[in-house]
Amino acid sequence: MSERRTALACLIPLLLVGAVFFYGFLLWTGWLSLTRSNLLPSTEFVGLKQYERLLLDPRWQAALWNLLRFGAGFVVLPLLLGLALALLLDQKLRGEGVLRWVWLHPMALSMVVTGSAWRWLMDPEQGLAEAVRGWGWASFRWDWLAQEDMAVYALVVAAVWQITGFVMALFLAGLRGIDESMLQAARLDGATGWRLLRRVILPQLGPSLASALLVLLPAAIKTFDLVVVLTEGGPGQSSELPAFYMFQMAFERSRLGLGAASAMVLVMMVLSIALPYAVVRSRRKVAA
């Protein structure tokens, strides 16, 4: 079958390039993590020393814990809000184009600058909190940025703000693919509102959900710019995320080896979640 051959031939570059540019380089990083590389890569083998250092570093441990907290908010909220917005937009609203654009626009703004806007908004003294106090709620405080335990959630706020529109777009694309006459059938069957959503619409948004997760999960792990501009990891190091740690070590502090080790640990963590999932799924497919 020549079509099939063409199709598979298209995949070969993907596989080769992917093998080299992603996994080849990942191996290189793995090798780096076993060396005493500082400012620049070196070939001096030090075994698992960098890992030992990494795992003992309280900053790294905190970063992982922060990732968990950040990730929970950053994945769940955009999914909920994005879906809600997509559904809202799907109600044949007038001005859909404008609304869609407004909701989506945060994606376009580079975080490097938007971070400043968010810092202002979340400023405990002069920001929105002050405005609320100005409206008469004198005791109102919103000082997550200043609180060790809450700074991560300040990151969540800005990150959710930025990505939600995109998740909305993903869901919207999915929603728009659902057969209208099937929805009509469901309406005739008496399904409206929440039940229509849960029983008929959501089950068909599976692929969109997968895509949204495909954006959100890696983005959570990759979040870096935002930390730099919004909190610089602070106060103290209370809002550091692994990517921030990784880049700071690898590039700012000239601890390439340590940075590489942290990258490898991240990869292994992702793998340890994704691999069982993939194996289970492949089993199920074979069974089906």
Next chain:
Amino acid sequence: MKRLSLYLLAGLAAAVIALPLLLMLMNSFKGVAEAQQGFLSLPREPGLAAWRLAWQTLSGSFGISLMLAVPAVLLSALLAALNGFVLCKFRFRGERWVGLLLVLAFFLPIKVYLLPLAITMARLGLDRSLALLIAIHVIYSLPLALFFRNHFLAFPDELLQAARLDGAGFWRLLWRVVLPLSRPIFVVVLILQFTTIWNEYLFGLVFGPEDARPITAALAQLSAQTETGARAYPLEMAAALLAAAPTLVVYLLAGRHFTRGLVAGAVKG
């Protein structure tokens, strides 16, 4: 009544989401010192100085950024569509593993690949150029294929079969049948890609042509945090908005393609 509350809700969401944008706009009309004094106040003497300066600083970079972003985005989106199509609609051994490897590749920031890539390019003797930069962006966008794969799951196979019987080979199948019917997801990927590539600059500095710096490099320059220099917020805000303008335009244009019922009427059942 119900419609009204829907509109209220939508408006509220829009207002909340637009808040930072409004704040940025507001501050971009202020003087440097005024901005330093309070961010939430309305500009006392609104002026376009910051915008003028921003335009001066950035205007030179628009061209190069477009020359980079447009081909890189289109190429990577098309390639992603192609690969996603193959991954979704053709069975082959080990497809699950390819999928898994792609997913995994998505999880690392591409900055991780910067150094090995630099070494490799040096070994290969590839000089810095726009083409190289585009190629690199395209390569690191390969995992986007997964979006298309997910989307194609719902694509009616009967259409493919009909087209095959009509004599369409692989390419025409893709170009004439599959792509036109995947506009929404294509747009989504386009948005993601344009944003990513437009806003990326480190790779641009390393692999891009010597003297041409992408717009975001110029922008980042304006807004870098330093220990010793004070920041000019109005300029930053104006520049950020200016730099985002093409992306915003892309969103506006692309948005039209979120059409409903693209496959309506295709199959019965």
Next chain:
Amino acid sequence: MNEEDTGLRITGLTRRVGAQTILDDITLQLDAGEMLILVGPSGCGKSSLLNAIAGLQPHCSGEIALDGRRIEALSPRERDIAMVFQNYALYPHMSVAENIGFGLEMQGWPRARREARVQEVARMLQLQALLDRRPAQLSGGQRQRVAMGRALARQPRLFLFDEPLSNLDAQLRAEMRSEIKLLHQRVGRSAVYVTHDQTEAMTLGQRIAVLKAGRLQQLGTPQQVYQRPANLFVAQFLASPPMTLLPARLEPEGEFTLTLQGAGAMSWRPTALPVPRERLLGRPLLLGWRAESLRVEEGGAALTLQAPVLLVEPTGVDSLVQLQLGEHRLHWRCAGWPTLQAGDTLTLRLPEAALLVFDAETGERL
């Protein structure tokens, strides 16, 4: 609003898309428990009418009342209507059982009762073995039956069926037909049923509505519509094979002159005129009859025609014979498998009573 009204009453229903009028001022009434058969050529607006009744199509003008209550402003769900979609519109992510049971679930039936009902419907539609499959794993006819099951499981005020049996084989179709009829008699809900199958149209409903290009042409019992069609269109539409139509004129002397192209003129005096003479005199007429009206046997007052055989098509049950009369085509439905050859000349007789006379210009039956 008339409180005593029951059944479905549609008044002046009109729908336009762009410049096109899809439903044109449709007014009809359906008694409670009555089954109305809706027929008409492809694209005449049958599905559109059902959609309008179900509330799935916006931008219709006109009134719709169900059981005495105006429903145009209600949402589909509030109308309490079950429908079989022409394109099935199954839930692709649900199994057959879930597809059938979904409406019941939405109406809050308890699980056990719902499952029992699904089983019952599945048995009726011979879907028992397929209850766990997804629609994508079904054949065309099986899908259609699921679509049917989804509607039949419920007990709505009104059923709408859009060609629900078109993809079933004759056996199954006959069975389903009687099931529907039984069900309808038992449950006594009103129903509108679109079909292209003449047997279904004639046997299933109390009344038939014939639609053409969005306009209602005739509404009557099967017998009325078949034997006393309102116009040429209705007469032709329910004729298979097509009606034979010959141009004619009534002479003042009381005889018809048939002006056949390619076969000269022909004169025939019927023993009795089917219509008062005055209405026929002086205008161009069309004499028509159905293929099954022709006889070989002599006897009785009849128009006699002689023509060579063109084509014989046995359908098993009977055979369709085409004859060439000048440039006109005569259709004859004859029993069995006649031993005729193309070219054989046949003499056929049309009993006077079977003759339909139309105004050649307006198409009205006279």
Next chain:
Amino acid sequence: MNEEDTGLRITGLTRRVGAQTILDDITLQLDAGEMLILVGPSGCGKSSLLNAIAGLQPHCSGEIALDGRRIEALSPRERDIAMVFQNYALYPHMSVAENIGFGLEMQGWPRARREARVQEVARMLQLQALLDRRPAQLSGGQRQRVAMGRALARQPRLFLFDEPLSNLDAQLRAEMRSEIKLLHQRVGRSAVYVTHDQTEAMTLGQRIAVLKAGRLQQLGTPQQVYQRPANLFVAQFLASPPMTLLPARLEPEGEFTLTLQGAGAMSWRPTALPVPRERLLGRPLLLGWRAESLRVEEGGAALTLQAPVLLVEPTGVDSLVQLQLGEHRLHWRCAGWPTLQAGDTLTLRLPEAALLVFDAETGERL
């Protein structure tokens, strides 16, 4: 491979999905230019067979040869086959004209020629006014015609039609049927045609293949299949209304004893046995006949039955009468609109020649 082979030849085609056998060792041959009608109950594998021929279904075993060339290994597009899909599978983003012309474009027809051809096909299918519409803007029947047009525009080696007329009204269907027949005769390509319509099945093709649960039951001319069905299944399948079947036994004396439930036994001696006596003796039999075989008139050797009328269903063309004979249901197709009432007792006669005798255990016709 036989170089002189032409037409379609299928050998031992089998397809399994999981534990289910969807096509079971199908072997059949189609001469060049022949039209084969494929019939069978819903879900029996007709569409699957077409898909297998077109190469749209993987995992089939068996051989398929077209014009003497093995094609199992070829991709669908190399097979040069045009197909009308049961579910239409129209390109939703293309206009009707583009849908029809797409295949031509793929084969590199120049634009002008292509457009001319599209016009031609559209005229044939009465789609001229709709050429600029998208499928979503069409009615069900219009969509089906577009699906048809897409196949007819091309001139492939083989046509596959999967219930191409099921959603059309009788008028249009009759016209389309003759168009297809003419086209087929003119172009002379082989075709496989799935239908549930008995008229189509009997009139359109040279041969009929009857499928049941993936197995080929009989392959023969319409007359063979109808008058000399291979087994009970085939006989029943092509009977509408259903065949009447009565259990019987041949006594050594040469007479049939019919053991009717609820109406006692009955004895009848035919003038001649349809089959050699030895084959009938000593085994449980089923006597069957079609509804149109019964007569009211006396004359000729016939089995006489007397029973009360249960139901009369006029179809226009004729009427279907059901009678209750004990617990058995007798179907009678009678001409016209008989003035019968439920409860009237009728005497009907079955001409000996119309009798079919089956082995009650194997279902074989004897």
Next chain:
Amino acid sequence: ADLELLHAWTSGSEAAMVSELAAAARRGGVDLKTTAVAGASNASTLLKARFLSGHPPTLAQTDKPLRIWAEAVPLADLGADVSAQLAALPHAVASELRDAAHKPAAVPLNVHRLNTLWSNQRLLRAHGLAVPQDWDAFHRTAARLRAQGLLPLAIGSSAGQKLSLFVAVVLGRAGRDFFERALVQADPALLAGARMAALLQEFRSLKAYTDAGQVSRDWAGATALLLQGKAVFQFTGDWANGEFQKAGWQPGMDYDCTAAPGNAGLHYFEFDRLVFFAQPARLGAQQKLAGLLLQPDTSAKLARLKGGIPVRRDADLSGFNTCAQRSAADFRAGEARGDLVLSLSARLGESAYGGLRDVLSAYWASERMTAPQAQARLAQALRQRD
């Protein structure tokens, strides 16, 4: 271009300095291209990538100890001329410009004093207060100010500002000697001792004089608080001077710049350097450029533009304002006494320095961390030898 300078100087005054630098080079006949990259992290990333891809720049801005560079890449030998000129520089500076083999490989640009206390004279006068000379006085003054509803101390979010503050406390309370032994030589006994604990506690006690808004502003935002009359004191480098001048404030009248409490006479400073990488083909131009940048007037001009003071003892200070002149006087005096304090960033290894900043900013931010815990982390951080 002949030579390429990679740097992260992007803000207004910095950019002005860079363009003057390029102009000076051009005047001297050296074709210098400057490549600016925003952010220290990005600059350092780019630098690495450039090295690995085989196109390193010729020279780069750095604040890392030269030793780190020398270990990683070959450095240029700027030659005897430059070496001689370096010898004329203050020893604390010059020693940071030579590689292990004592060859000159970098040139200084300017000196920034870090332990400066900026004060709002208008507010102080209004409340009848004076600039505190030691930490006890500072606490008293700050407490008074706070009682008046003023913000005593303005500070921004960066770790660097915390470190400067801490150093000011250490120098002001415990003196240079303790600073050297504890923080530079990482004497474990001192680090673990009660004195250090007290210093840390005092450092954090200053937080009481700050506000919650510190987390969302940079140092210039903190300076702006002084300019708005909301805050009274700020500890930061001499670059803040430019902000006061832009606002038209007069030193001594509206604001003042003094040594941090107890720091009188101690000049804690960092200096900007350019490190030259070994590129034999360009060595001539490199040496020429290095020579040019060490010229007294060039050096003075660059320093003035950037906002620090010149490195050279003999530089003409006429164009500099009072604060800069005061800093220069202290610098020269300290040099003469031999008690200049070179900043930790130039003296600690990267891990140690980074770790130090981490501990201090975490300790500052935390409500929970105790001084002993901070001491333990401090000791651990300073033990790191990369």
